[in-house]
Amino acid sequence: MKNVLVAGGAGFIGSHLCDALIAHGDRVFCLDDLSRGTLNNLGTVFANSNFFFERMDVGDARSLEAFMRDKNIDYVFHLAANSDIQASARNPQIEYSATLSTTWSILSAMRNVGVKKLFFASTSAVYGEQGDRASREDDALSPISYYGAAKASSEEAIRAFCHMNEINACVFRFANVIGSRLTHGVIFDFVNKLTADPTTLRVLGDGSQTKPYVHVSDLIRAIVALHNQANGMDVYNAGVETSSSVSFIAKEVRKEMGLPQARIEYGTEKIGWKGDIPRFRFDLSKIRATGWRAELTSDEAVRRTVKEVLRCKR
């Protein structure tokens, strides 16, 4: 039985990962400062005798190091980060403290304690604007959002710590991840907007933004399958080949909420907000070669998520 630490384990993706690691037979130590995550997300694992939760800001390197030493941690999953990109567009300091500082703190603690295995949740936003070209793992990074910059910077730090300390790190660059427990993003926003005003859905941007959405259940399967196989630092794009447009998502939300008469009003801008990437495509050949592929297409993931988000609100 491995002792695994999940930093940011009470968040959207982190909590699904805790569920899966418990099912996988690990002893799971979940750390979260509960600034964005919630204990509600841990409802299903909390009673398990192999699950332990502690409220901690993993940016507090001293506490984290003591914790890792005390619990004899074998493996660290680092999913602690800001998840609200529009919030940090207004206040970049959020990314510095929540996304970038936590990475240096975790890496320093691993180095000092001697933990040699890491999973890191990165993002497609590290690529920046690549137009219609499908981004590959070995492309030069070119983030344009503070969020993308903090994640790219985290990757640079991980590479150096791996080299200097013989750490093996599995890094996933996530597409847009959706599913139950979602707290941000276009589906969540549309549901909230139509709840507040069932007559009209105002959309940021012209609706043509098209991105791949991967369902969290598919993603977690990939993490469980691949997290232990890295040799040095190993980076994977993790997503789906298919994409969904903002206008498709708006119509799905309207339909599932039973509001077919609601008007959808689009903006005129190609992007939803500054730092947004209007179109995005992943090259997935590397992760495909491992045998993994998403079961749900992007549109299927959107459909399922709309239902999950609505079920939760009822």
Added chain:
Amino acid sequence: MKNVLVAGGAGFIGSHLCDALIAHGDRVFCLDDLSRGTLNNLGTVFANSNFFFERMDVGDARSLEAFMRDKNIDYVFHLAANSDIQASARNPQIEYSATLSTTWSILSAMRNVGVKKLFFASTSAVYGEQGDRASREDDALSPISYYGAAKASSEEAIRAFCHMNEINACVFRFANVIGSRLTHGVIFDFVNKLTADPTTLRVLGDGSQTKPYVHVSDLIRAIVALHNQANGMDVYNAGVETSSSVSFIAKEVRKEMGLPQARIEYGTEKIGWKGDIPRFRFDLSKIRATGWRAELTSDEAVRRTVKEVLRCKR
């Protein structure tokens, strides 16, 4: 007359830049925490009525922002960083606080005050190990040292702040920079070792490590010529085509110190220390196209620097 801020202006390169900017006709506000820089380096500009010095840790975002506002800063040169790569190999936290945090602090202050122009001193270490291939500005970054990671991370942050705030940034990736006021690196080390023991010079690594060394006078000329021309974020490799081997440097130091009988003892490793890059080459076509080129070859820069360092010690 422009009001320019030089962060890290009392350091090796920063102080030469202050000299040049004063000569260029700017009003120069030099900030330095004097942790690595010294007031001695500012001996020649201190008396100039357009030069102002304040001791400040530019990682202190609040003080920095107040300073920029108060002094009506038009342009920021960011040269504040750790400069002792071997020290941070032992303690990566040095890079986090001295090299990376300072960048976020400077960018945040610029954003809040509305300063739109930046020069950033980056490094060839952002490329990591590229073997005999000449590194180009648009290559994927792959740093293996904490120093390289902190500089690469700073570049990612600069890219996002430029995009989000219409800042223009000129970024130079420096080769090894040498010249008077040098405080670290192989020339400095060899002089100190032969001063302590004039009979034997012990060299880290087998002496075959070969890197391009650019003289600080050449580099400063390039910064003064190009710092104001960026449109968005503009990155230049700044160095020389030629290189010098560690064994050449050892022999030059021995000769200039008048110790021809001193024995040079080489190690057996290809690299001097973990995180070191044994061979390195820049592609300089981009900076060459601007009309700039170094006047001194790598070997000439080494020869002149050995003399300068020795003159200083006498």
